Amino acid sequence: MKIRVGVFFGGQSVEHEVSVITAMQAAAALDRTKYEPVAVYVTKELAFFTGENLLSIESFRDIPAALRAAQRVTLVRDGAEVHMTAYPPKKLRSSDMGVLHAALLAFHGTTGEDGCMQGMLETLMLPYTGCDVTASAIGMDKWAMKAAFMMNGVPCLPAARISRTEYYADTAAAAECAERGAGGSYPIIVKPYNLGSSVGIGLAHDRAELLTALEEALQYSNAAICERAITSLREINCSVLGDSDGARASVCEEPLGQEGFLSYADKYQGGGKGAKGSGSEGMRSLSRKVPAELTPEQTAQAQKLALDAFGAVGAEGVARVDLMLDTADGSFYVNEINTIPGSLSFYLWEHSGLSFTQLLDELLELAFKRRRRRDSLHFSFDVNLLANATLGGGKNGGKGGVKGGAS
Helix, strand or coil: CCCEEEEECCCCCCCHHHHHHHHHHHHHHCCCCCEEEEEEEEEECCCEEEEEHHHHHHHHHCCCHHHCCCCCEEEEEECCCCEEEECCCCCCCEEEEECEEEEECCCCCCCCCCCCCHHHHHCCCCCCCCCHHHHHHHHHHHHHHHHHHHHCCCCCCCCCEHHHHHHCCCCHHHHHHHHHCCCCCCCCCEEEEECCCCCCCCCCHHHHHHHHHHHHHCCCCCCEEEEECCCEEEEEEEEEEEEEEEEEEEEEEECCCCCCCHHHHHHHHCCCCCCCCCCCCCCHHCCCCCEEEEEHHHHHHHHHHHHHHHHHHCCCCEEEEEEEEEECCEEEEEEEEEEHHHCHHHHHHCCCCHHHHHHHHHHHHHHHHHHHHHHCCCCCCCCCCCCCCCCCCCCCCHHHHEECCHH
């Protein structure tokens, strides 16, 4: 029997369309002798749909029409299995839309990459690829991520976090805080604290540009990160695959942008016709050098930092670590970790000798491994705490108002 893998994608995110591309690429690359891919598309309104047509990129040229041909579903655990059921339930025939054995996550951004979907899948006890809830949340929150890096000795740049409330309460004070936190000098990079794909990112060379960049970033997020910009910058990316028991780094790449940092257009609208079976090349279409032109020592340093960043947030599965090389002094800094990278970084693993199909095999094996590990834990304690409990409260109620309760 084939393993039925739900390919989960979409979501309420500005990276929704990028997620569709990644999902189509992954579904096309799954080994069909072992797996049966099942589309689980999440709309921007957070409704779940399935259907054969949702495994085709062409369907998403007209999403309303695609959804009319698909079936809205909910996910339900029944005994030892997770089922998709039609919503609303069908009156004259079964509402069961089949069992899912695992989830392959292709989300990018909020409600999918940030721990929300991971939490839902944990409650369903359905194995899923990538990071767990905690690592996903840390990886999406650039401020928490930076704190995790610093606590683990991973080099990163000084920064400040400016909330929307702080900014609109006292714009001048917020700008001063941003300038101090970023090291007291320009230029400063401003970015939403919980988005990827370069959405809402701006480069400021003075106070006026800083305010403009903050206004832009705060349209997409409730807080912005203001960080010192490196003027002599080379961006170097490296993917990591594994878990806490062992991980390895891919070759490094150097993406080539046009604005001193990679814009959304640089990443996803770089031209070129679609990849076979996907309709788009996604991150693969980005102009890049693979492997990056680095010395052996620089390559080793970049790969070590990528592995250190992966471990610092407790990542699992496949991630991409974005590094910054200051060519003025040769220093490396970790910019961020992408816990569900665009196109799942398959193009980096292809250059490392691992096909996309093999990469997906490893991701699903890691998902099942984590589920087995979690199933081995104890979630009950052998004490009958509720046998004599009452809700007496007052002088007769124990701690928390439960008479006879343990403290």
